[in-house]
Amino acid sequence: MGLSRVFILLLVVATFGPMITSAKDFIVGDQSGWTVGFDYQAWANGKEFHVGDRLVFKYPAGAHNVYKVNGTDFQNCSAPLEATPLTSGDDTIVLATSGKKWYICGVGNHCDRGQKLVITVLPQALPPSMAPAPFPWSYSKGSKRPFFNFKLP
Template identity: 90%
Template sequence: MGLSRVFVLLLVVATFGPMITSAKDFLVGDQSGWTVGFDYQGWAHGKEFHIGDRLVFNYPAGAHNVYKVNGTDFQSCNVPLEGAPLTSGNDTIVLATSGKKWYICGVSNHCDQGQKLVITVQPQALPPSVAPAPSPWSYSEGSKRPFFNFNLP
């Protein structure tokens, strides 16, 4: 009984462990951080964002902020009337759903100066399926006693 519980636990870890440990942190703008005059579309180009990944926005607190907006507000740099911006200077956003995500700075005309980011979040890649290992114990038809199978792959 105890061996089967260990097997189930190992199977769960092997199946779901890669999804838990594969999340990545993306430092938006790398060493430049979240600032004006940086090409965030160039920074995002070639990167793959998945559900569970995290965007980290670093900037001097009070100098900038981060608003999550829709595509229309992104294009026109409109600060939404509803919702509060992130303002800590070390803001982390967990990417919880797939699809396009838009972020802007709502301070002054920073968005118009290029302080905006659009990314596409991909669904979390599923790990390869794990088939249970064949049991070395088998039952022959008509027999109630197990025998050891020496012909395992």
């Protein structure tokens, strides 16, 4: 009974542990942060964003904000009236679903001046170590119970 609980725990940790630790933080704009006059599309070019990754928007509080918008609002640089912007100056957004994501600054004409970001979020990436491994048991001919192929200390 105790061995099966340990085995199940090890299986869960081996399966889900790497998924939890594989998320990346992306500081939007790197050292420039979230500001006017920066090319965010060039910054995003070549980066892979996956479900579970985090976007971190850094800026002086009160100088900017962050709205998550749809494609139309992104094109028109319009912040939705019903939405509440992020305003802390150190805002983190967890990328929870795959697909296109759009972000703008709603202060003055900042969006019109380039303070906007569109990215494509890919499904969660599995690290190479997550390749399927053979199960440590097999069935011997004539037996209805699994036979474990590993030795205990």
